[in-house]
Amino acid sequence: MPTPMEQLIEYIEYILTPSTPVFVVGALIVVLVPIIVHIFVTQSTPYTSLPSVVLVGPPGAGKTALLTLLERGDAAISTHTSQVPQSIELTVSVDQHLSFREAVKDDAPGEHKKFLLVDTPGHGKLRNFAMDSLVAREGLKGIVFMLDAATLDENLAATANYLYEVLLALQKRVSSVKTSKTPSAINVLIAANKSDLFTALPATLVKSNLEAELGRIRKSRSKGLLASGVGIDDVDNGENDDWLGEYGSEKFTFGQMQEFNLEVDIVGGSVTEGKVDKWWHWVSERL
Amino acid sequence: MLDTFEILTTSGVVLWSRSYAQVSPSIINNFITDVFIEEKGGAIAGAKNNQSAAQNPPYKADQHTLKWTFVKELGIIFVAVYRSLLHLSWVDKLVDNLKTIFVDLYGDQLKKPNTTLVHCHKFDGYFDQQLRELESTTATKGAPAPTFALETDETISGNLGDEPPLPPGLKHRSAKAQDGTHDLPSTVESTPIATPTSSRPSTPGGNHLVVGKGGPISKMSRRARKMQKGASAPMSSGDESSARKKKAPKKGRKWDADGFADEEDDVQLDYSAAPNSITSDSEVEGRSTVIASVDSSTWGTKTSKGQFVLRDLDDEVHDILASAQSKSSTTANSGLVGSGLSTINSLFRNVVGGKTLTKEDLAKPMDGMKEHLIKKNAAVRLRDSVEKELLGVKTGSFESIDTRIKKAMEVCLTKMLTPTSSLDLLRDIELVTRPSGFSSQKARPYVMSIVGVNGVGKSTNLSKICYFLLQNKMRVLVVAGDTFRSGAVEQLKVHVRNLKELTEREGGQVEIFEKGYGGDAATVARDAVRSATSEGYDVVLIDTAGRRHNDQRLMSNLEKFAKLANPDKILMVGEALVGNDSVAQARNFNASFGQGRTLDGFIISKCDTVGDMVGTLVSIVHATNVPVLFVGVGQHYSDIRNFSVRWAVEKLLNSS
Numbered sequence: 042m043p044t045p046m047e048q049l050i051e052y053i054e055y056i057l058t059p060s061t062p063v064f065v066v067g068a069l070i071v072v073l074v075p076i077i078v079h080i081f082v083t084q085s086t087p088y089t090s091l092p093s094v095v096l097v098g099p100p101g102a103g104k105t106a107l108l109t110l111l112e113r114g115d116a117a118i119s120t121h122t123s124q125v126p127q128s129i130e131l132t133v134s135v136d137q138h139l140s141f142r143e144a145v146k147d148d149a150p151g152e153h154k155k156f157l158l159v160d161t162p163g164h165g166k167l168r169n170f171a172m173d174s175l176v177a178r179e180g181l182k183g184i185v186f187m188l189d190a191a192t193l194d195e196n197l198a199a200t201a202n203y204l205y206e207v208l209l210a211l212q213k214r215v216s217s218v219k220t221s222k223t224p225s226a227i228n229v230l231i232a233a234n235k236s237d238l239f240t241a242l243p244a245t246l247v248k249s250n251l252e253a254e255l256g257r258i259r260k261s262r263s264k265g266l267l268a269s270g271v272g273i274d275d276v277d278n279g280e281n282d283d284w285l286g287e288y289g290s291e292k293f294t295f296g297q298m299q300e301f302n303l304e305v306d307i308v309g310g311s312v313t314e315g316k317v318d319k320w321w322h323w324v325s326e327r328l
Numbered sequence: 329m330l331d332t333f334e335i336l337t338t339s340g341v342v343l344w345s346r347s348y349a350q351v352s353p354s355i356i357n358n359f360i361t362d363v364f365i366e367e368k369g370g371a372i373a374g375a376k377n378n379q380s381a382a383q384n385p386p387y388k389a390d391q392h393t394l395k396w397t398f399v400k401e402l403g404i405i406f407v408a409v410y411r412s413l414l415h416l417s418w419v420d421k422l423v424d425n426l427k428t429i430f431v432d433l434y435g436d437q438l439k440k441p442n443t444t445l446v447h448c449h450k451f452d453g454y455f456d457q458q459l460r461e462l463e464s465t466t467a468t469k470g471a472p473a474p475t476f477a478l479e480t481d482e483t484i485s486g487n488l489g490d491e492p493p494l495p496p497g498l499k500h501r502s503a504k505a506q507d508g509t510h511d512l513p514s515t516v517e518s519t520p521i522a523t524p525t526s527s528r529p530s531t532p533g534g535n536h537l538v539v540g541k542g543g544p545i546s547k548m549s550r551r552a553r554k555m556q557k558g559a560s561a562p563m564s565s566g567d568e569s570s571a572r573k574k575k576a577p578k579k580g581r582k583w584d585a586d587g588f589a590d591e592e593d594d595v596q597l598d599y600s601a602a603p604n605s606i607t608s609d610s611e612v613e614g615r616s617t618v619i620a621s622v623d624s625s626t627w628g629t630k631t632s633k634g635q636f637v638l639r640d641l642d643d644e645v646h647d648i649l650a651s652a653q654s655k656s657s658t659t660a661n662s663g664l665v666g667s668g669l670s671t672i673n674s675l676f677r678n679v680v681g682g683k684t685l686t687k688e689d690l691a692k693p694m695d696g697m698k699e700h701l702i703k704k705n706a707a708v709r710l711r712d713s714v715e716k717e718l719l720g721v722k723t724g725s726f727e728s729i730d731t732r733i734k735k736a737m738e739v740c741l742t743k744m745l746t747p748t749s750s751l752d753l754l755r756d757i758e759l760v761t762r763p764s765g766f767s768s769q770k771a772r773p774y775v776m777s778i779v780g781v782n783g784v785g786k787s788t789n790l791s792k793i794c795y796f797l798l799q800n801k802m803r804v805l806v807v808a809g810d811t812f813r814s815g816a817v818e819q820l821k822v823h824v825r826n827l828k829e830l831t832e833r834e835g836g837q838v839e840i841f842e843k844g845y846g847g848d849a850a851t852v853a854r855d856a857v858r859s860a861t862s863e864g865y866d867v868v869l870i871d872t873a874g875r876r877h878n879d880q881r882l883m884s885n886l887e888k889f890a891k892l893a894n895p896d897k898i899l900m901v902g903e904a905l906v907g908n909d910s911v912a913q914a915r916n917f918n919a920s921f922g923q924g925r926t927l928d929g930f931i932i933s934k935c936d937t938v939g940d941m942v943g944t945l946v947s948i949v950h951a952t953n954v955p956v957l958f959v960g961v962g963q964h965y966s967d968i969r970n971f972s973v974r975w976a977v978e979k980l981l982n983s984s
Binding site for chain 2: 101105108109112113118119120121122123124125126127128129130157160162164165166167168169198199202203257258261262264265266267268
């Protein structure tokens with residue numbers, strides 16, 4: 042009886058001596074292991090990046106409700122405060138002017154394009170994801186900023202603040218690029234939701250209110266304190282980075298954003314009544 | 329009775345819901361915000377994965393009690409809402425059972441990416457079955473019947489300023505007299521003095537979260553569960569026997585090879601071969617009844633069909649629950665070969681990624697992380713929340729546990745430090761001093777006061793803020809509220825003189841308001857605010873005497889101070905140098921202003937002296953949920969900065 046030690050040595054000798062089975066097994070390992078690893082990795086990573094549209098906005102505006110409406114095609118279902126981002130895959134017709142109700146069907150006519158609609162949490166503590174995705178997301182085609190037009194009066198400051206952050210991030214994205222190649226345009230749709238309610242402001246009024254408030258925010262920010270971690274030397278380099286729109290201008294208008302390749306549209310609508318066709322068309326045009 | 333039961337995802341979509349009485353959606357929204365997002369009410373009150381509903385602290389708001397449980401890997405929350413007056417001891421069990429059933433039935437659908445569609449309309453049946461079963465078990469044992477007091481209690485319903493009013497039809501009479509023992513805690517919890525905190529949700533004015541256990545409730549439920557165990561066993565066996573009776577004739581015919589006899593097969597069988605196949609005497613005896621029942625099912629009347637379905641459901645539900653239970657008890661002892669394979673698999677996954685993290689995997693790297701944080705002077709058990717974030721998460725491709733933990737840390741810290749609402753001081757001041765024409769508010773000065781322990785830099789930071797305001801051309805009144813320590817008033821006078829000289833050209837204007845020593849600080853503050861209002865100042869800055877946070881005598885003055893001066897912002901100055909004590913300081917000060925009033929922000933002074941060790945920041949924010957507004961970074965009047973979350977997180981994670 043050979044001792045286990047001897048057996049082991051025998052095995053090792055066998056493996057190390059060149060012979061056909063050893064070669065075959067070795068070759069198999071060399072060929073198969075990369076393939077297995079590849080399959081494993083590709084399975085665990087999600088799809089390749091589709092073009093995407095991101096929904097941002099203050100909490101309670103109806104972002105998740107719009108998402109469910111577009112996905113289901115008939116009516117929005119009830120929703121609660123979101124904690125995590127959620128993306129859904131939607132199709133949009135390339136050649137035809139279809140409403141979202143028709144596009145959601147499997148047998149909709151024409152050629153189709155897939156895209157991702159990404160819902161982000163609106164809560165103040167959870168806006169990181171939205172802000173990160175504005176800067177870093179690949180294939181970002183547009184941003185839908187939803188707001189509640191019915192309670193805009195009370196929430197104007199908070200809403201405008203968030204919008205300010207969003208627009209500033211987009212502006213920096215464009216202006217920070219030093220090379221001649223400008224990044225692709227990202228347009229913003231301000232979707233004034235809840236037009237079904239009595240107190241809802243029309244889109245034009247939403248626009249003027251937001252512009253006025255953004256102007257005030259811009260002014261008070263320029264006078265505010267520096268953020269911690271910013272050295273004194275970093276500041277005095279001519280143009281102010283944190284100024285939204287045309288530097289030094291008296292009044293803020295959304296038109297000033299065109300300088301940074303940003304177009305801002307404001308369209309009213311209502312998720313609960315299903316009046317989101319204008320928004321849908323805006324989205325389909327941007328894809 | 330149950331008011332609402334909802335199953336919702338963390339992304340906010342309601343997958344399934346059943347409502348018996350209209351419940352304002354804001355109740356569940358507030359619940360999500362308080363428990364999951366802001367994690368109010370202590371460090372570990374947050375959402376624990378897969379915990380039974382009995383262990384999760386019930387959330388109480390606006391006369392409702394919410395029992396909930398949370399499945400992390402699928403991201404679904406189960407919430408049951410019922411009136412706080414009712415002792416529904418079976419709700420815990422209901423929530424747990426439904427969780428098990430739902431996860432078992434629809435877990436696969438939930439894992440699909442890029443969709444929110446879950447087809448679960450069949451869940452109605454399961455829900456009804458569970459509800460009926462659990463309700464009947466408690467009803468037979470004489471569960472406390474819902475009782476209502478005759479008189480409405482104004483203090484309960486009147487003080488819930490944060491919650492929107494219920495629709496008039498739903499006004500509920502609260503039982504104080506009858507349910508004294510049970511209701512006492514809930515009334516105490518739900519009657520903080522309502523302040524207009526809608527703009528500052530981080531203050532616990534609307535914090536109805538009960539940190540402690542529900543006292544009598546949890547005891548009740550334990551007893552009830554025991555009852556249920558006793559009661560459900562005979563009941564289910566009764567069900568089985570009745571089912572067996574039904575299946576007996578099928579076995580005689582031997583139609584179904586795999587043992588799962590369908591009712592509809594039975595029906596076909598009866599039509600085609602009934603006269604020939606029945607041979608045994610017993611079958612002949614029972615024939616008439618069998619045929620009768622089958623006939624009724626082929627008619628497909630609603631009731632009889634429902635019964636058939638439900639009988640199947642009972643079995644199915646019990647199977648699901650039993651298998652889940654056995655699974656949880658047998659996961660530990662898998663064979664030697666199995667454990668060997670799983671070790672290899674986990675090693676492989678560790679390198680390649682895609683590993684599902686368990687508590688054991690996390691233990692060691694988490695200890696390292698803890699050490700790292702301690703080095704940064706953070707006295708928090710961040711560990712719990714990071715671990716919560718990570719448990720059950722799959723690592724990405726070629727991602728090691730360490731990088732994943734670092735990422736989770738970053739997310740946790742950012743989430744914790746980010747304030748709920750934006751903190752633009754100038755904008756706030758503008759809103760108060762120059763209210764827009766539409767609002768009914770009158771213009772008045774914006775009042776800020778500064779509190780803190782001795783020697784942390786209250787007066788210095790007050791002067792810094794004053795300097796900043798003066799540069800924005802505001803008229804500031806500085807109030808010497810320290811009427812106790814000798815030299816305090818003179819010190820402020822020197823500051824004011826300096827500031828006057830510095831900002832002469834800028835256009836700001838600053839004066840000092842002082843009443844010498846020995847007076848009552850609260851009265852001085854009130855007088856100052858009055859005179860500032862009449863003289864048209866923009867901002868009133870009130871300095872206070874430093875006080876030790878564990879001296880009850882000194883701290884009790886603060887409540888009166890908050891009441892008389894009624895500041896728009898109460899800021900506390902905390903040192904970056906201090907270690908563990910910062911948590912106690914922050915907590916005590918936060919709690920000292922009476923009910924419904926908390927701190928509005930922190931100023932962290934002396935940040936320039938600690939380098940990367942800014943852990944104090946995290947400690948105090950974690951302990952109180954109050955945001956940091958400013959950090960002091962030097963000796964000059966201009967050395968004050970807005971707090972930047974990114975900066976703090978970078979410093980904390982920086983390991984050099």
